[in-house]
Structure formats: structure tokens, C-alpha cells
Amino acid sequence: MSLDICSSPMYLNKQTLEQNMSVTTEQKNLHLLPHNREAYEKVMAHFENHQRAAIVHATGTGKSYCIAAIASHFSKVLVMAPNNFVLNETQKVCNEGVEFRTYASSIYDEVPSTGYDLIVLDEFHRAGAPEWGHGVKKIISANPFAKILGTSATHIRYLDHERDMAEELFDGNIVSYLSLGLALKKNILPTPIYVSSLYSADETIEKAKGAIRTSKYMEDGEKKTYLHRLAGISRSWSESHGVSPIIKKYFSSDIKRIIVFCSKVAKAAKARQLLGDWLSSAGFKRIRFYQIDYQEKYLSKEMEDFELDNYDGLKVAISVNMLNEGIHVPHVDGIIMLRSTISRLIIEQQIGRCLTAENILKRPVVLDLVNNMDTMLLDYCKTYSFGGGSNGNNESSSNDELEPFPFEVIDECRDFREFYEEICKFDDVAELKDDIWYDHFLPLLTEFYDKNGRLPYPSEDLKAVRFIEKQRFPMNQRKYPHRMNWLVAHGYSKEPVKRTGLDERLDILEEAIKKNNGKLPTQKEDSYVNGIYQEFQKFLKGKKKNKSLTQAHLDRFQRILQMYVTPMKAVQVRFEKIKKRVEQEGIIQRGSGIASDLDYIWIRNHMNRLEISEGMKAELRKMIGLEDNEPICKGNEALKKFVIERGFLPTPKDKPYYGILMKFHKKGGAAIRNDPETYAFLLDHGFAPYEEK
Incomplete structure (x- = not known):
């Protein structure tokens, strides 16, 4: 690889860089823009005295080039990323011999690979996911002398209690920081035209009309005035602010590629129909759609066609849970947001799909049809802001200060918003x-x-x-x-919900039982700890699944039960009480009274519990008259099996539960309607039901 700088006057020349750092191989030519060159140099200097470094640069600024330049200095390199599409982008610019794998693949490593001298965590904020984090940490631990490099557009997992992954994985060493706002301000990325609108405006206007008509706080004259104004806003929207007029206004006829973001596959199908109507009404006559979603069988082919085919009309990629991060699609002229989110990370990533340092002169269009800016609690007429970060000197922003976007949002719904804010002074409308x-x-x-x-x-x-x-x-x-x-x-705690891995949950459960003198806290005492216990009970019974769950987790949970036997103490007390009763009165028969019914139900509910010992299970079976290998109860099937094997009908004295079933069938009509086959079987074997009244 030969490393140089673009020859434009705004870039440093190749000779200057090579004097500072020589990166030469014969495999690939690599061109670094100034901001990436600066990051590259900072990382290499940092690695002289430190082991871990992170680059936090905005989407579209070319982080993969930084990875390739840094990787060229090391002999054995591992690059990890969330998916193969992100890895493919980096692989295009890296030397041969670099190893690539996904975070998910690390879960299955019994013995992690060793010998790496550089491990790269691309999109490292994703390495904080519970199902992946453990595997990544195992690989890092198995390579204690490797340098660790992380790259991401953000180091904060905003919807995971705002975890700082740079702090967790890189000891806070963000050696190069370039937010989206800074990248736009410094003209590293092109400034987009951001248009905020609302494709469901008609529905929202109708809802506002209904609220005005039914308001208890408005006078009749006020209602009439507001409804008249709202009718004017509605007409104006339909004529000049509908989706098709807005597309025609901001998307020029020469655009070739746009990406549309949807939240679900089902919504993508509906979006395709809506987009066809909107775009054709806006003047686009030749349109080709591409389905880019995680369920698409031919996903790679669809992405390749969207990027490379020579279709001379408008190419529209409808994306579901794809293209949000790390995947560079060249020559995208704009995006349309149909996915509502409060995650500023996702919004940044979606905007970044049409921003690239390679095309600084062309302004892409961002059409927000779900008011994501408004959803993020930012005033619609003000400058919008996005995530804080680092000052570039290994210091993360402790208070997550927001940096202003160096562009304004064009608000096509402004008239309606201002009207809506005005009528919201009436409480029942604000609701x-x-x-x-x-x-x-x-x-x-x-x-x-x-x-x-x-x-x-x-x-x-x-x-x-x-x-x-x-x-x-x-x-x-x-x-x-x-x-x-x-x-x-009103006395509620503002602390965030605890979201921890399975090991941490078991730690919490064990510690809580210790502090509670060997007792499990009740739901009232600690709903979170009690919830952990209930969750692992479902794991034991196979009623709930978790990809991270192992047999070791189940074994540890059972050891906790054996050590503290919190639920078993109550079980043992009840068991001894019923045992004494059986010794005095004989087997428990359901239908002999309230006490018998309650004991019978308790036994039935506990016979399948995994924490019950086999010896106790055997005794419980005897308490209700079941033989060792006899099924607990298969209902009518077990009843028929008894008759076939024994040759006679059971009585309550022979088998208490079968006797109860016989009583059900003696009701006649109800039994015939519910299970006519069993009813006929019993009649054939001498069953004599009561006559129906």
C-alpha cells in the first residue's frame, strides 16, 4: 500500500506525509484526506506509549481509510464489525492478509485466536451489545499485547442508558474526534438540505378538528374561529405542502439515487406503494425500487444492483434495519425518512448515508416525513444539535455538550405547528x-x-x-x-432500569438473597430481583429463551436455589404438612372439600418444578394415588388408557382424578359436546350416565 494525500491545494502533499510517517507496500494505493491523515498520525503517536485508541468520526468521513493506513504497520491484524457489509467496505481498502470477522462470530469461540498485534473494533459502540460484548472481550483478553483500535461515529449507546463505550473499551482514549456538526462546519462533508414535513398531516389535522369540536374549555365562538383557520391550513397543505409537491420542490429531475428508511418489512411494502404515487405525481416517470432489508434473500445482489447498475431512471432503495451504519453507497442524492426514532445516533447515521467527503460540492436532500427532529424534543424553528464527544485530546465531554448543526431545517409544517401550539393552551387539546x-x-x-x-x-x-x-x-x-x-x-425513583447480562443478573440475585437472610425478596420488596428469579425459572422450564443462555447459567441458578433454598423453605413446610395429613387420612382426593382441593392443586403444581428433588416428586405422586411410571394426567387419553389396560371403569376409590373425570362425563350433554369420542368410548365399556333433566 502506498499512502498519499490528495493533490488539491486544501490537502497536504504526499512528500510531507511520507516525511512524518512512511507507509509503503505495493498492494493498494490509499489516499488520505487531511482529517483522516491527522487521525492516522495521532493514533500512531498514541500507540507508541499506549495500547488502546479510539477514532470517533462522523459518518461519511472515511474511517475505513484510517483503519487501512494504521493496519499497514502491523503484521497480523483482526478487523471486527457488526456485519459482513461493514466488513466488506473496509476490506476494499485494506491490504491482503488482514482477517475480518463479525462480532457475532466471537460468541462461538471456545478458544479465541491469538497472535494478533492489532485488533480493530469497527463501529465499536455495537460491541457493547450484551450478546456480543463477552465474545469480544475474550478475544482481547487472549491477545494481551495487541494494540486495540476502535472506530465509530459515536461512542455513546444512547438507548442503553447512555453507556460510554470509549470509556469501557478504550479507557476514554478518543485520540481523534470529529462530530457530524464539526464535519459540516469545516466543509469536510457537504451541507444537506434538511426538509421537515409530515406525511400523515391529513390524519393529524383531522384529529385536531375532533379535539376542537369536543373541547370543554373552548367557547363556541372560539371553536368556530379555530376550525375556520384549520380548514385554511388544511387547504394550503393539500395544495402546496403535500408530499408530492414537496418532493417536486426539493428533488430535482436529475437525481439518480435515493434511500428510504422504514422501520418494518410490512411498512416497507406499504411505503413502496406510497412512494410510487408520490414520486410519479412529482414528475418522476421511470422509477426502480430495490428492497434492502435483513430478510431479503438476495440482499447482496440488491445492494450491488442499487450501487452499480446503469438504469437511467430514479433508483429508490427501501431500507429496513440496513444501511444505517458503516456501509458506504456512493452517489446517493438524498434520503427519505419514514422511520420515526428518538435515537439521535440513528438519525445521524441515516443522514450520513447521503453525506460523503468524496463529493463535497453537491448538496443532498434529507426529507424527514416523520418529524424526527420534533420527536427528539428539539424546537422546530431552532438550530438542531447532535451528540457530544471529545476535544480530541483524550478527553471525552463529561456533560455530553451538544454541538449546533451549521444548517437550518426547512419546516414545511410550520403553519400547522404554530396553530397547534396555540390551541394546546386548552388542556383537553394538549392531551x-x-x-x-x-x-x-x-x-x-x-x-x-x-x-x-x-x-x-x-x-x-x-x-x-x-x-x-x-x-x-x-x-x-x-x-x-x-x-x-x-x-x-409522587415518590418514584428516577434511576434507570437495570439492564444487565445473565451473569450480572445472577450476581444481583445471589447478593439480594444473602442480604435478605436467605430469603427471596417479594415482588413488593424488590420487583427487579424477584423478576430475575421468575425469569430464570422460565429458562429452567424452557418457557423462555435467550441467545446468551448457557447450561452454566442454569447450573449456577440451581446452586443458588440449593444454597439459599428460599422458595424451597416454604415448599418443605407445606410438603411436611400434607405428608402428615396423608398419613392420618390417606391419599388426597380432589372434590372431598376445600382443604383437599387446595392440597391436590398444590401437589399438581409442584410435581413438575425443576428445583423439586426426584425423591420429593415420587412422594408427591403417591399422595394423590399415582404409580411410579404413570403419567401425571393426560386427561381423557389417560382415562381411556386406564380402561383398556384394566378392563373396568375407575371409581374415585381406585383413582381419584379419573373419578373426577367420570363425574364430568356423567353430566351427559356437556361431555358429549366437548369430547364425544371419549363419551362414546365410555358408553361402549359399560358407562351409565345420569339421565339428563
Whole structure:
């Protein structure tokens, strides 16, 4: 690889760079732009005295070139990334001999590979995912002398309690930082035309009309005035601000490629139909669609065709959970957002798909049809901001300061927004913004608090408690801060929901039981710890799955049960009580009274529990008259099997539970309707039902 700098006057020349750092092989020519050259030099200088370094550069600035330049100095290099598409982008510019693999593949390493002198974590914020993080850490631990390089557009996992992955993986060593705002301000990336609109404006306007008509706080004259103004806004929107007029206004006829972001495959199918109508109405007559989603069988072919085929019309890629990060598609003229999100990382990544340092002169168009900027709680008329980071001197921003975008957002819904803000001074209209909170949970919780002086427990209102717990998530706190403010004022903790791996959850469970003197905290005492116990019970019974779950986790959970036997203490007490009763009265028969029924149900519920010993299970079976190898109960099938094997019908004295089934069939009509086959079988074997009245 020969490393040089572009010859434009704004770039340093090749000789200057080679005097500072010589990078020469004969495999590939590599051209570094000044910002990447600076990052490259900083990393190499940092590696002289440190082992770990991170580059946090905005999407589209060419981080893969930094990786290739740095990797050329090392003999055995491993590059890891979230998926093969990201790896392919880096592989295009790297020397031969560099090893590439996904984060997911590390999960299956029984013995991690060794001998690497450089490990690269591309899109390293993704290495914080619970299912991948453990495997990545194993590889790093197996190569203690390797240099570790990370690259990403952001080091913060915003929807994972804002974890700082640069701090976790690289000891906070961000040696080069270039946010999207800075990249635009320095003209490293082209400045986009950002248009904020609303493809569901008609539906929103109709909802506002209904709220005005039914408002209890507006006078009749005010309602008439507001409805008249809203009708004018609606006409104006249809004539000049509808989706097709906006596309025609901002997308010129010479554009060739656009990417459309959707949240689900089902919505992508609907989007394709809508886009066809919008684009054709806007004047685009030749349109070809490409399906870029994780379920697409021919995904690689679709991406290749979108990038390379010579179709002379408009090429539209509809993306579902793809193209958000690390995948460079050249010559994209614009994007359309149909995926609503409050994640500024996702918004940055989507905008970045049409931004590239290779095409600084052409301004791409970003058409936001779901008001993502508004969703992120940023005022629509103000300068928009995106993530904080580092000052470039190994110091991350501790307060996550926001940097302004050096462009303004064109708001095509401004008239309606201003009108909406005006009518929101009426409380029942304002509730439109958050119906489920104002219409249901706020009155319910207020009434409960006034009566009890506290918020409800799960046993009192599980649905309300689950709703409350969801408000701890950072995404909900950013989107609905008024909810958490009310909850905190009424005694609720603002601490975020704990999201931990399986090992950490078992640590928490074990520690909680220790502190509670060998007892499992109840749901009221600690719903989180109790939830961990319930979750692992489902794992044991196979009722719930987790990709990270191993037999070691299950074994450890069972050891915790054996050590502290919190649930087993109560089980043992009840078992001994029933055992004494059986010794005095004989086997437990259902239908002999309330006490018998409760004991019988308790035995049946505990016979399949995994923490119950085999010896106790055998005794429980005997308590209700089951033989060693006899099925617990297969209903009517077990009843028929008994008759076939024994040659006679059971009585309650012979088999208590079968006797109960016989009583059911003696009801006649109900049994015939529910299981006519068994009813006929019993008749053939001498069964005499009661006559129906």
C-alpha cells in the first residue's frame, strides 16, 4: 500500500506525509484526506506509549481509510464489525492478509485466536451489545499485547442508558474526534438540505378538528374561529405542502439515487406503494425500487444492483434495519425518512448515508416525513444539535455538550405547528400529544395516590406498574419528561432500569438473597430481583429463551436455589404438612372439600418444578394415588388408557382424578359436546350416565 494525500491545494502533499510517517507496500494505493491523515498520525503517536485508541468520526468521513493506513504497520491484524457489509467496505481498502470477522462470530469461540498485534473494533459502540460484548472481550483478553483500535461515529449507546463505550473499551482514549456538526462546519462533508414535513398531516389535522369540536374549555365562538383557520391550513397543505409537491420542490429531475428508511418489512411494502404515487405525481416517470432489508434473500445482489447498475431512471432503495451504519453507497442524492426514532445516533447515521467527503460540492436532500427532529424534543424553528464527544485530546465531554448543526431545517409544517401550539393552551387539546398518559394513567395514578399516599404495587395494579417502570428508560425520559417529573414528585425513583447480562443478573440475585437472610425478596420488596428469579425459572422450564443462555447459567441458578433454598423453605413446610395429613387420612382426593382441593392443586403444581428433588416428586405422586411410571394426567387419553389396560371403569376409590373425570362425563350433554369420542368410548365399556333433566 502506498499512502498519499490528495493533490488539491486544501490537502497536504504526499512528500510531507511520507516525511512524518512512511507507509509503503505495493498492494493498494490509499489516499488520505487531511482529517483522516491527522487521525492516522495521532493514533500512531498514541500507540507508541499506549495500547488502546479510539477514532470517533462522523459518518461519511472515511474511517475505513484510517483503519487501512494504521493496519499497514502491523503484521497480523483482526478487523471486527457488526456485519459482513461493514466488513466488506473496509476490506476494499485494506491490504491482503488482514482477517475480518463479525462480532457475532466471537460468541462461538471456545478458544479465541491469538497472535494478533492489532485488533480493530469497527463501529465499536455495537460491541457493547450484551450478546456480543463477552465474545469480544475474550478475544482481547487472549491477545494481551495487541494494540486495540476502535472506530465509530459515536461512542455513546444512547438507548442503553447512555453507556460510554470509549470509556469501557478504550479507557476514554478518543485520540481523534470529529462530530457530524464539526464535519459540516469545516466543509469536510457537504451541507444537506434538511426538509421537515409530515406525511400523515391529513390524519393529524383531522384529529385536531375532533379535539376542537369536543373541547370543554373552548367557547363556541372560539371553536368556530379555530376550525375556520384549520380548514385554511388544511387547504394550503393539500395544495402546496403535500408530499408530492414537496418532493417536486426539493428533488430535482436529475437525481439518480435515493434511500428510504422504514422501520418494518410490512411498512416497507406499504411505503413502496406510497412512494410510487408520490414520486410519479412529482414528475418522476421511470422509477426502480430495490428492497434492502435483513430478510431479503438476495440482499447482496440488491445492494450491488442499487450501487452499480446503469438504469437511467430514479433508483429508490427501501431500507429496513440496513444501511444505517458503516456501509458506504456512493452517489446517493438524498434520503427519505419514514422511520420515526428518538435515537439521535440513528438519525445521524441515516443522514450520513447521503453525506460523503468524496463529493463535497453537491448538496443532498434529507426529507424527514416523520418529524424526527420534533420527536427528539428539539424546537422546530431552532438550530438542531447532535451528540457530544471529545476535544480530541483524550478527553471525552463529561456533560455530553451538544454541538449546533451549521444548517437550518426547512419546516414545511410550520403553519400547522404554530396553530397547534396555540390551541394546546386548552388542556383537553394538549392531551392529544400524550393520550395514554392524560386519558388513562394520570387519572388512575392520581386517584390511587390520593387514597393510599403512594403508587401501586404490582399485586394491586400490574399494568400500571409496568407502565411506570417503562418511564425509567432514557428514551422515555427524553420523549415524555412530564411523566417522570410527576412520578418523581409522587415518590418514584428516577434511576434507570437495570439492564444487565445473565451473569450480572445472577450476581444481583445471589447478593439480594444473602442480604435478605436467605430469603427471596417479594415482588413488593424488590420487583427487579424477584423478576430475575421468575425469569430464570422460565429458562429452567424452557418457557423462555435467550441467545446468551448457557447450561452454566442454569447450573449456577440451581446452586443458588440449593444454597439459599428460599422458595424451597416454604415448599418443605407445606410438603411436611400434607405428608402428615396423608398419613392420618390417606391419599388426597380432589372434590372431598376445600382443604383437599387446595392440597391436590398444590401437589399438581409442584410435581413438575425443576428445583423439586426426584425423591420429593415420587412422594408427591403417591399422595394423590399415582404409580411410579404413570403419567401425571393426560386427561381423557389417560382415562381411556386406564380402561383398556384394566378392563373396568375407575371409581374415585381406585383413582381419584379419573373419578373426577367420570363425574364430568356423567353430566351427559356437556361431555358429549366437548369430547364425544371419549363419551362414546365410555358408553361402549359399560358407562351409565345420569339421565339428563
